[in-house]
Amino acid sequence: MPAVLKCEYAVRGEIVTLAQALQEELKSKPGSHSFDEILYCNIGNPQSLGQQPITFFREVLALCDHPSILDKSETRSLFSADAIKRARKILDQIPGRATGAYSHSQGIKGLRDTIAAGIEARDGFPADPNDIFLTDGASPAVHLMMQLLIRSEKDGILCPIPQYPLYSASIALRGGTLATGWGLEVSELKKQWADAKSKGITPRALVVINPGNPTGQVLAEKNQKEIVDFCKKEGLVLLADEVYQETVYVPEKKFHSFKKVARSMGYGEKDISVVSTHSVSKGYYGECGKRGGYMEVTGFVPEIREQIYKLASVNLCSNISGQILSSLVMSPPKVGDESYESFSAEKDGILSSLARRAKTLEDAFNTLEGVTCNKTGAMYLFPRVRLPEKAIKAAEAAKTTPDNFYCRRLLNATGIVFVPGSGFRQAPGTWHFRCTILPQEYKIPTVVSRLTEFHKSFMEEFRE
């Protein structure tokens, strides 16, 4: 319970609660505010903002839910042929074709085979289905690893800042120590590590989110190699959060999994422990509500692997629809499949729209006084805002942080919901907010114009 009190989760925190209250007010008293809708830019939840699911994936899920229609002639006119074929294949992989049964605690073996093959195709290095643990989204994988790694408050997890609050919350709940430092340069990581050691903390693992959340940065391969070497040298488990692997919007950057980087350096199972998490919630699919995901666990001795299995088995198994969807995102329709063209059109449509939205918002932020914003992968922008002294004082008087003060004012004036940078931690004296690129494309101009107008009047109000 002290651990529970310590835990904080900004993505669903104060600003979001206020936004929900405003939404209720707009519903019960239309016209009560100067805006007519809440513009949610706070959470990576694409389908809540109108993004449509990928048809092929949903066809397969529906058929696996209700297999008794597979042989009906009407089904052939309602569903694509390859979706029917895929559903049959998946059902054959499930013992007793029972989509309503608990599976193996790691997930259905045949689906893990498919996922391992997808990882191999992506990385060019072997992947073992026995290393895959299917999970209800990526969060349970993070909690499981924290449960495993943290023995007491003397154990530390290195989380370069800014970080995603899932990690700080999970570490707090397990009673461990969050060891922080600024950014992912190895010189910074070394400082962070030495700082933890000097406080009597044993660093056990390093968390790297790539592409990043909240920053959206995509790591250069050189930086990844240095991180791998650092983890290998210090015996740190590398917790690689790779849920944004399919969303990189700048042609000069490319996603490389940390396992691939380690293998390409010649490091095998005995050299380094890497846990890669992935999820069906992000990417072009954005299936947050399905709670599907997996972790690939490599480089652990059998005794530890057994403990990981035991922890997975305490929750019996992850949900089967999420398991199926995880296998689909790692093995989508291929050239020649009936659905391939429509699938590609849906996928490319979503990804190119996201790229345009990212660019429009980035440009808009960079025109605002005192605001700087970097290019992005993932689903987020993390602009830095230099606030006037008078605004900082006003925040102090209102007993809150300057970034929270700004976000609250923004919300009340425009209906736009950002998450204050404090929720992710930020370098001392700097202020940021996280803004998703997910509102529907036709709403982006509204976000930009309302934000721009608000920002101008905010800066005027607090100008010294």
Added chain:
Amino acid sequence: MPAVLKCEYAVRGEIVTLAQALQEELKSKPGSHSFDEILYCNIGNPQSLGQQPITFFREVLALCDHPSILDKSETRSLFSADAIKRARKILDQIPGRATGAYSHSQGIKGLRDTIAAGIEARDGFPADPNDIFLTDGASPAVHLMMQLLIRSEKDGILCPIPQYPLYSASIALRGGTLATGWGLEVSELKKQWADAKSKGITPRALVVINPGNPTGQVLAEKNQKEIVDFCKKEGLVLLADEVYQETVYVPEKKFHSFKKVARSMGYGEKDISVVSTHSVSKGYYGECGKRGGYMEVTGFVPEIREQIYKLASVNLCSNISGQILSSLVMSPPKVGDESYESFSAEKDGILSSLARRAKTLEDAFNTLEGVTCNKTGAMYLFPRVRLPEKAIKAAEAAKTTPDNFYCRRLLNATGIVFVPGSGFRQAPGTWHFRCTILPQEYKIPTVVSRLTEFHKSFMEEFRE
């Protein structure tokens, strides 16, 4: 990690691992054993053993997965009219009709309304949708409550024995103390409580599984009232595991929720904290793989409720298909609906078959030398077996417990998988095993004959 090592989970433990190895052997070398299949009686996983899902539920799930077929004429011939209607209603309850979006952390409000209405109809007392937290099966609800209740190893959770290992595992993982005692008579509970206090432990909650797991017992209302009074007097949270509420096989027993019992005694929100967990995994539906469930949380002050909400929000939300299914099991087809007759036939078919299987197995156990077995609800029998001294010595020599020794021999000789009573804890010097009633009905005679034959030869072998 010490907590992880301490955690044990017998339902997926040694005997099950051995069974899986035997199954592989039977596949790769047919005829390598005296039996040709493994008869799983170890886990409450009905659909893995051939139980068919309820058609109406799966129709609605499939339509919610792929709503774009709702308006097609072929859909009207493939799906029942009320399933189509229900899917439309559910989609209308979901903001943006987005089944692929994260929901409110407690679950979709409209579905919680339906569940609350179902609880009200069941109990005859009001239920508040804001008290409902939808979860991925019942396990996460248990973990969440343990996380909340346990502050240190000085906090104890009273778990009358035998208990389900989810509870001991969850308490161990949270670093709390499992306070045990024998059975649910209030005199026993008082002893258990006093014993914990004398060791410096603060009892925080009492776990009651009703109908019981592993025993299958259905509590008498009088006993429930005494338990409520005891919890009220000692300020204990009553953790009521009510996942077996739909499976009571004896006409003279009836399920009463603990909240209903408390309310019928005139106790309201301020008098007692009751957490009732339910799941889509059990009952006549047996949808384990869907990972749906909920907890109804009553009698907590707002500050604690806020912490419960925070913990729920760290995992964002439970899977939407599971949420939908939870609403369906609490609001199945009604008289007059197109599906009502076929639904009732499926439901009654499953429940009456389960009742026959329970009776056949119970009778069989009671004819075995030294074995006694009580009538049952839930999905389990928990026969007690009086083993010969020589068998107990042989177990000791084999460095295992007598019940484990028996179950291992049974498995190797017959392919039948029971869970040794040790996994649930048992009164000192007594030995049990848990046997599910879930193998398909036509297989029950095989279970009975193989078990009977084995038991006779086992008793002969170890007769003094």
